Amino acid sequence: MKENTTIIEQGVIVSTIDGVLNWMRKSSIWYLLFGTACCAIELMQAGGPRTDLDRFGAVFRATPRQSDLMIVAGTVTYKMAERIRLLYHQMAEPKYVISMGSCANCGGLFQRSYSVLKGIDKVVPVDVYIAGCPPRTEALAEGILKIQKIMMREKWLKTRGTKRNFI
DSSP: OHHHHHHHHTTOOOOOHHHHHHHHHHTSEEEEEEEOSTHHHHHHHTTSTTTOGGGGTEEEESOGGGOSEEEEESOOBHHHHHHHHHHHHHSOSSOEEEEESHHHHHOGGGTTSTTBOSOGGGTSOOSEEEOSSSOOHHHHHHHHHHHHHHHHHOOSEEEETTEEEEO
């Protein structure tokens, strides 16, 4: 116990490169707002004072080129799915997707309609699913915490033989 306190008193913190990079990334998540239906109201409410996504380091962006997380909230039609795929491909790597609500997960109430996509995972890879119709803002906060856990497990340096490569 004393060894750790002396290290902190001297101003030295010991960590790995992966740990430092992942800590910085998880503390500054910029998410792309993509609300298409009633779940978007819950998504907007999550930025309010009750849930306050800012305390997790999550800030919304209106451009895909500056976002690393896409939150798809609500019913997605086939016509809109093409735009979602385009926005997803415009995002920089590494990128993550949260599917929020029953309509984004599987089509929800409108799954029998000919124009509704039966799940956003048919268009883009989804990392976290949030269930509900509409899901609560606390569920979205938990989804962002799960994305942060995924970020912390990533390896930035890989050892292949004797040389190291940045990914």
